[in-house]
Amino acid sequence: MLSPDVLKKLEAIERRFEELTAQLSDPAVASSGERFRKVSKERASIEATVNALRAYRKLLKDVEDNEALLAEKDPELREMAKEELAQLRPQLDPAEEQLKTYLLPKDPNDEKDVILEIRAGAGGDEAGLFAAELLRAYLRYAERRGWRTEVMDTSAGALGGLKEATVTVSGDAVYSSLKYESGVHRVQRVPATEAQGRIHTSTVTVAVMPEAEDIDVQVNAADIEMDVFRSTGSGGQSVNTTDSAVRLTHKPTGIVVKCQQEKSQLKNRNMAMKMLRAKLYEIEQEKQRSARDAARKSQVGTGDRSEKIRTYNFPQDRLTDHRINYTRHNLPAVMDGDVQDVIDACRTFYAAAALREAARGDASVVAEKRA
Structure with a gap:
């Protein structure tokens, strides 16, 4: 069960959400474009938290109702309640952990647009070719998300590859997703120029920087x-x-x-x-x-560009994110921008790490008070 303090914080967020919802119906707010955008943005930023809280309440109510049915005389009702509880109870802990992550301090850059830099690293022409493919993958991912992209500068390499490219990506909370992409991306495959069929290893560096005003x-x-x-x-x-x-x-x-x-x-x-x-x-x-x-x-790592964060192994059709020990297959889909599962896995991993750190901090505070 969530602690009373956590519930109190979540309920305060819910009240704020309801206030903002009411403000959107206020003619004075609706007639002011700037104020309307500000209220809408704040409301959108806490909507997921409120939805998760309400879903959690419903889950608790369903568990409570089915536990009450266990006292019924009808054996069929009791059996149905047992089956329901077997499905509902395992959902409680993950739901509570998710709600706790919503209370973590937000990265002040999460809502910012980004400047994305891609540079060919070790591996010669093959690194340049993969840099071009990685650029296309990010452009496709941005397209899937409905973000706007603008290529600001490119430096062409041999064989249609790239030495480097700089792109602006604008949209809803771009940095909150793309910040996990900073680092060294390693590719293992047989280059088109390789006559002997040998697997080569090349690298591309990616830097994701929040736009600064x-x-x-x-x-x-x-x-x-x-x-x-x-x-x-x-x-x-x-x-x-x-x-x-x-x-x-x-x-x-x-x-x-x-x-x-x-x-x-x-x-x-x-x-x-x-x-x-x-x-x-x-x-x-x-x-x-x-x-x-x-x-x-x-x-937990920094995610900066000096770290080897990911390997794309084409012979085995496998992507591995080394920071979070996450593996998936279907590299053609990945190179077409289908990477939301990897980004979500990174977000979950780092949120869990932050929760553990927060818990350690809380435990230290309690220990100090007892002392």
Whole structure:
């Protein structure tokens, strides 16, 4: 059973949900676009918690009703109640654990859009080919989720592969899903260029950075050096004819970003600034995580790009996520963006780890009070 404190917190969230629902029917709120969006967003952010709480209450009521039937004289009713309870009781613990996860502190970046970077790693041309395939997989996943994507910069490799690509992904709570993709993705397969049929191992690095606004990170204009150059590759009439592409160098950190997708130099500069802010914000976030969570990172991993997080084994048609010991098959579907099960498994794993950490913290507080 959930503790009274946990139930009290959940019921407070439910009351807030009902207040927000009532506000959406208020003409004063409905007539203000900004206020309506704000109320709608807050309501949507707690709707899953409220639905889970109500489902839990119904589950408790069903268990209680069937337990009452065990006292009936009719043997057929008692037998039916036993069968129902055998199905209902095992659902209680998972439902309670799920509700607890909703009370965990939220990542402040979860609702943000992201900038996704994919780079070919070790493995030569094969790494570049897999980088291109991985980019397509993420674009397909975004399409499945109804998110918007915009390729901001690409650098072509040999044989139709990619050296690197940068994409913005916008939509509902994008970072909350894609943040689990940061790290080293390893592929094992026989390359098309391999005449002997030998399996090669190549790597691709993925970085997922929450988009940062001006209020998140301040960039001093004096610290930025801007270069313009002519775009390369396929594109409109501006390619190779005008200096529309932009390269920004952040002198204090040495970070370099470039954008050449738009015909307008101003648009490319604005996009490059968006990329630069995201990189600087990620650096600051990592500093804070390192200072705050050094102990936890050693237990559950960080998900940063230095870790080998996943292996795509094509000969065995198998994907393995090494952080959570999760395996699935059907790689063609994975490469077509069917990865929601992997992302959900990561979310469940890290939520459980956070719950264990919170429980340890609560136990320490209780021990201190007793002392």
